[in-house]
Amino acid sequence: MNVEILPVAAALAFGEARCAAGVAQTEIYFWQADAAAVAVGLAQNAAREVVAENLRADGVRLYRRQSGGGAVLLGAGILCFEILTPVVAGGDAPGIRESFQTLLAPVGAAAAKICGQKVMMSGVSDLTVGDGAGKKFCGTAQLRKRSAILVHGALLAAADLALLSRYLRYPSVAPDYRAGRAHGDFCVALSTVAGRQLTVGEVAAALAAEARQLNWRVAPPMSPVAAEKLRREKYDNEDWNWRRERK
DSSP: OOOEEEOHHHHHHHHHHHHHHOOSSOEEEEEEESSOEEEEOTTOOHHHHBOHHHHHHHTOEEEEOSSOSOOEEESTTEEEEEEEEEOOTTSOOOOHHHHHHHHHHHHHHHHHHHHTSOEEEETTTEEEESSTTOEEEEEEEEEEOSSEEEEEEEEESSOOTHHHHHHBOSOSSOOGGGTTOOHHHHBOOHHHHHTSOOOHHHHHHHHHHHHHHTTOEEOOOOOTTTTHHHIIIIITOHHHHTHHHHO
8 A cells, every 4th residue: 555755844734724613424535744853732841851962963843733642753664644533513522531541542443453463452541562561552642623533553564663752852751651661671563573574565454454344435645735734834943842741
């Protein structure tokens, strides 16, 4: 399956705009960052979460999502997925945990089939593999608008995990199951678990197959000009991306 390679700012702007506009049915689409990057959560202090000097030295950009959650690495070998589900006007929207459990179920099912091991949801919304506390291979976050809920994730298909320690500090807020583990001991790429080199396209195809079984729409590649104003004024704006550091 071909996975579109996109500038991070454009992808984040499109996701926010699509969530605000709403969808007719649950849908999923995939993308990969066009270069190594780090995305922090809406409320995070970027300077606390990242190794800023290493980002600058390597020319790696930092972006701030509209959703919550922690800092994640983006780039080669990392599959980004966006799941949008409609909120019925006048109805009760599912809670945050319920939304994660429902919308991430096909992601976990696909990963389990790929690697041949049990996949669990740990913490609030991490996907992990292995016995006991498990190792994290996918971090997710959620954005809730009046018309739709967006759950998006960064899945370590075949990522260079050494970059996690180079660019990300130990998180200021960590789930109990992490138990103080450093990035290299806490995270794992699905390729390592599967014992073979996976491509982001192969993983995306497996996720798409699970989604179709639920009658989800597998969305086509997004338009590169979608949400251009939002991209320019927000996600490509360094004052937005580093704003917690500059206060």
